Amino acid sequence: MHLELVVQLVINGLLLGGVFALAALGLNIIFGVTRIVNLAHGQLIILTALICSTLFQRFNITPLEVLPLAVIAGMGVGTVLERTLLRRLPEHQQTAETTSLLITFGVSYFLIGLSLAIFTGDFRSVGYLTSSWTIGGVDIAKAQFLAFALALFLAAILAVLLRSTPVGRALRAASQNVDGARACGIDIDQMRTLSFTLGIGIAAAAGCLLSMIYAYNPDTGSQFTLIAFSIVVLGGRGSYAGSVLGAALLGLAVSFVGFYGNTHLGSMMPYVVFILVLLFRPQGILGKAVA
Amino acid sequence: MTQRTLGITILALLFLGAVAIPFTGNGYILSLFYTSALFTGLAYGWNIISGYAGYLSFGQITFFGIGAYIVAIGTTRFHAPWYLCALVAGVFCAALAVPMGWLMLRLKGPFFALGMLGLAQSLRISTDLIPWTGGADGIYLPPGSNGVQVYYWTLAVLILAIVLTATIDRNAFGLRLRALREDERAAGTLGVDTTTTKVKAFILSAIIPALLGGGYAWYLTYVEPSSIYSTEIELQTVAMAILGGMGTLWGPFVGGILMSQISQALSTKFPQTHLMIFGALVVALLLALPRGIVPTVVDKLQGKRKPPEPEPAPLAQTEVVT
Numbered sequence: 001m002h003l004e005l006v007v008q009l010v011i012n013g014l015l016l017g018g019v020f021a022l023a024a025l026g027l028n029i030i031f032g033v034t035r036i037v038n039l040a041h042g043q044l045i046i047l048t049a050l051i052c053s054t055l056f057q058r059f060n061i062t063p064l065e066v067l068p069l070a071v072i073a074g075m076g077v078g079t080v081l082e083r084t085l086l087r088r089l090p091e092h093q094q095t096a097e098t099t100s101l102l103i104t105f106g107v108s109y110f111l112i113g114l115s116l117a118i119f120t121g122d123f124r125s126v127g128y129l130t131s132s133w134t135i136g137g138v139d140i141a142k143a144q145f146l147a148f149a150l151a152l153f154l155a156a157i158l159a160v161l162l163r164s165t166p167v168g169r170a171l172r173a174a175s176q177n178v179d180g181a182r183a184c185g186i187d188i189d190q191m192r193t194l195s196f197t198l199g200i201g202i203a204a205a206a207g208c209l210l211s212m213i214y215a216y217n218p219d220t221g222s223q224f225t226l227i228a229f230s231i232v233v234l235g236g237r238g239s240y241a242g243s244v245l246g247a248a249l250l251g252l253a254v255s256f257v258g259f260y261g262n263t264h265l266g267s268m269m270p271y272v273v274f275i276l277v278l279l280f281r282p283q284g285i286l287g288k289a290v291a
Numbered sequence: 292m293t294q295r296t297l298g299i300t301i302l303a304l305l306f307l308g309a310v311a312i313p314f315t316g317n318g319y320i321l322s323l324f325y326t327s328a329l330f331t332g333l334a335y336g337w338n339i340i341s342g343y344a345g346y347l348s349f350g351q352i353t354f355f356g357i358g359a360y361i362v363a364i365g366t367t368r369f370h371a372p373w374y375l376c377a378l379v380a381g382v383f384c385a386a387l388a389v390p391m392g393w394l395m396l397r398l399k400g401p402f403f404a405l406g407m408l409g410l411a412q413s414l415r416i417s418t419d420l421i422p423w424t425g426g427a428d429g430i431y432l433p434p435g436s437n438g439v440q441v442y443y444w445t446l447a448v449l450i451l452a453i454v455l456t457a458t459i460d461r462n463a464f465g466l467r468l469r470a471l472r473e474d475e476r477a478a479g480t481l482g483v484d485t486t487t488t489k490v491k492a493f494i495l496s497a498i499i500p501a502l503l504g505g506g507y508a509w510y511l512t513y514v515e516p517s518s519i520y521s522t523e524i525e526l527q528t529v530a531m532a533i534l535g536g537m538g539t540l541w542g543p544f545v546g547g548i549l550m551s552q553i554s555q556a557l558s559t560k561f562p563q564t565h566l567m568i569f570g571a572l573v574v575a576l577l578l579a580l581p582r583g584i585v586p587t588v589v590d591k592l593q594g595k596r597k598p599p600e601p602e603p604a605p606l607a608q609t610e611v612v613t
Contacts (some may be wrong), residue, residue, distance in 0.1 A: 025484075035400035085574065097400050099581060101347060102533055106574035109526050113566030139578060222522060226409050233402070264419050271409035278398055 009255045011140060015096035017251025018148035019209050021155060023224055024243045026202035026233035032238040033195035036086060036100040040108035041203055042224030046216050048074065048114050048207025053124040056211075062128050063208045067150070067219045075197045075206025081107070082196035087189075106176035108221065125215040147209040154205055155244060158198075162240065171195065174236055223270075230274030236284030245285060249273075302453075303601055309446055312338050314317060321438050323555060325510065328445045328472045331547025333524070334532040335452035336499030341529075342538035343465060344492045345472030352525040353414055354384045354497040356516075358504030363430040363514040373437075377505025384501035385494050392493030393486065399475075402440060415520035430514030432508060441510040448502045453544070455495065460540045460551025468492055472538070523566075527554060530573045537582030545584050 001180040027041050048070050055061040085103050089096040129143040162168035173181040178207055182188050210216070210224075235242025250273060258266025277284065312324045341347050358380035365376030391410075398406050419426040435523065458463040467488045470478035479485045508514050527550070535546020555574070557565035580587050 037405070039405075039578045085578065098345075099577075101401055101404060103574065103577055105349075105526075105529070106570060106577050109530065109573055110567060110570030112526075113564065113568070113570045114520075117564040117567050118371040119548065151402060219517075219522060222408065226405060226412065229401075229405050230409070262420075264416050266414050273408055274409050275395075278402055279394065 008138050008271045009259055010252065011138060013255030014248055015144040015148040015251070016213075016254060017248040018151035019206060019213065020227060020231055020251055021244045021247035022151045022202055022206035022209065022245055023228040023242060024235070025155060025158065026199040026206065027225075027228040028232045028235075028240060028243045029171075029175075029202070030195050030199035030240065033171060034082075034099065034100075034192050036104065037229065038199070039101060039104040039225055040111055040170060041199075042182040042226070043068045043218075043221035043229055044074070044200060044203045045116070045180060045224050045228075046218060046221040047111055048056045048204045049211035049214070049216050050115055050119045050124060050218070052208050052211035053126050054119065056126045059222070062092075062227075063126055063211045064146075065152075067205060067208045070204040070208050074207075075201035077204075078196040078198070079193055081200065082138035086196070106203025108225070109128075112218050112221060115221070119218060121217050121219065122216060123215045123217045126211045130211055141213075143212040145232035146212050151206070151209055154202065158163070158202065159240070163201070167194070207247045226274070227270045230277070232284075233282075234273055234277050234284055234288040239284065239286040242284055242286035249285075305451065306446070310443075311540075313442060318438065318553060321369040323552075325442045325445060326460055326555060327437065327548055327551040328442070328449050329507065330524075330528060330531055330551040331544060332445060332452050333500055333501050333528040334535065334543035334547040335449070335456055336496050336503070336597060337528055338456065338532050338537065338539075338543045339459065339468075340353075340492045340496035342488075343459060344489050345471065345538075346489065346493075347400070347404045348359040348407040348496070349404050349413040349525060349529065350409070351500050351528070352520055352522075353411045354388070355412065355500040355504035355507070355524065356411070356520040357384055357387070358501035359508035359514050359519045360418075360424060360430075361437060361501075362505040362508040363432055366432055367430055368423060373505065373509040374440075377444070377509075379531050380501045380505045381498045384497040388494040388497035389490060392490040392497075396486070396489045396493060411520055411525070416517045417515040418520075424516075427516060429513060429584070432512040432514070437509050437512065441506040444506045445503060448499065448506070450582070452499050455541075456543075459495075464488070464491070467580055469538070486567075505583055527551075527569075534573065534576050534580070536585035536587075536612070539583070539585045542585040543581050549584075 023041070023045055027038060030036060030038050030041075052063040055066055056063065084167070085107065086100060088130045089099055130141075132141040133145075134140075134282050160168075161171055165193075170181070170186045171191055171194060173184065173186055174188055174195075179190060206240060214220075227250070231243055231246040233246075234250065235244070235246030250270060253269045253273060254266045257269050309324060313321055315321075323524060330459070333351070337348065337351050342353075358377065361378040361380035361383060362373050364380065365371045365428040366373050395403060395406055395410070413509045418424045424430065459468070467478065467483045470481065470483055471485055471488060475485055504519070508519070511518075531550040532547070535544065536542030554565070554569055557568055561568060
C-alpha cells in the first residue's frame, strides 16, 4: 500500500531525527553561550559510539548500560576542554572566532587519530535489539525506537533544566545577551564552562544512542559535526525548540530522499539543507533575524 | 634589498637541490620530497582565500579531487596526455570557482568553513551519481613509474604558487584582500568591490589544488572517492598553513616543509598512533604560537629594532554601551 509506505518513511525519518536532535542540542548550547562552533563535536559523538561497540562486543555491555557513565565522562571531558584549551581567547570577536575554530579543529584531528589508533578504520555497529515490531504493516525497529524515546527523554530533562532552574535560566540569559547577563551578576566564565559541560555530556549520550542505529568509523565524525551544525542552522541558532524541529525535518528529508531518490542523495541532504538555509533564510526556521 | 636578495638566493639553492633529487635514484627520498612539495603547494593555495582574505575554508580539497578525476578520466577515456588533462582541470576549476565562490562567499566565519566542508563531503558521496567516475570502485590509470614526471610538475606548480603569493603579498590586490579580512564592511565603504575581490582570490585558491590533484592521480595511478576527497589531506594542509603563519608569504613554506617532514617521520616511527601525536602537536603549537611560526619569529627579530606598536583601542567595547 502506498499510504503504509509513506507512514513507514515518516516513522523512519522521525526516529532518526530524535538522535540527530540530541547531537544538535549539545552543539547549539555551546554555540549559544560561547559563539564557538565545536568542530570536534562529531568526533566526540563517534568516539563514544566506538567505545560502546567495543564494550558490547567484548563484554556484552549494552549501550544503555554505558549511557549514564558516558554522560558523566562526557561532562568531565567538556569541562576540561573548555578550562584548558578554550579559556583565554582573544578579545576581538572575529579573531576569537577564528582561534576557537582552529583549536577545536586541532582537537578533532587529535580525536580522529586517537580513534583510529584504538579502533582502526573498520566500520562498526552494535547488534543490540535487532528485531522490530510490526503494527498495521508498518515496521518499527526496536533499537531505533528505543534510541528515539531516550533521546526525547533526555531532551525533556534538558528543557526542564534550562527553563526551570536558576542555573538553566542563567545559561539562557548568557546565551541571549552576554553583557546583559553580566550586568545581572551572572558569572559568564562559569556559564561558558557549563555550556561545554552540558554540551559534551549530551554529545556522549547521542553517541551511545547512535551506536545502536548506525554504522560508523572514525572518519564519520566530521559528517556528524556537519549534520549537527546544519540542524542548528536550520532550526535557528540559539533556539532549542528549533533544533528539535530541525532535526525532525532533516530526519524526514534523509528518509524520503533516500527512498525516492537514492541513498547517496539521502546522505547528501544535510549539506544541501545547510547551504540552502544559509543562503535563503540565514536565521533559520525559529531563529530571530541576526542584525 | 639585500635581505630580499639573500632570500631569493637561499630559495634558488633549495630548488636546485630539489630539482636534483630524482638523480639520486632513491625512490623513498623522491616520495618524501614529492609529499613535501605537494603539501606545501596545497598550503599556498589555501593561504590565498583563507590566509589573505580571511575566509577559513575546510573544503579546498574539492578542487584537488576534481583535478584528480579529470586526469583519471582524460587519460583512460580519451588517452590524452596527463599534463594536458591537469591543465584542463586547472581551467575547469577556475571556471567552477566563479559561481561557487559567488554563492559560498556570502557565508562568513564558521558558516563558510563548514559550508565548504559540506560541499567537499557531498561531492565525495555523489561520485556514484557522476558518469565515468567508476563510483566507489574508482578508476585505474595506466600503470608505470610516474614519480619523476609528477615530482617536477608539482615543483613547478609550487614555484608558481610562491610567485603568485609573492605578487599578491605586495600588490594592491593583496592589500584589498587584507582590508577585506580585517573588516569587510569598512573595505566596501572605502571602495573595494568586495565580491569581485574575494571571488578572484577563491579562483586562485581553486586552480592550485586542481593542478596538484591532477598530478596526484597520475602519481597514485588509482583514484577512488575517499582517498581523493581525503579529509586527512585537507586537515594536514590547513594545519600546515596555520602553523607556518596564515596570510604570510613564507608561512605555508615553513609550515609545509616542517610539518610534512614531521608528519612523515611520525608515520614511520609510530605507524599506529602518528595521527594522534600529530593532532596533539597541532593543538599544542596553536596554543603556544597562535599566529604561526613565521609572524612570531619575524616579530622577535624586528622587536630589537622597532618599538612595539601601541595597542589598538578596543572598538568592540564602545559599541556595547548603547
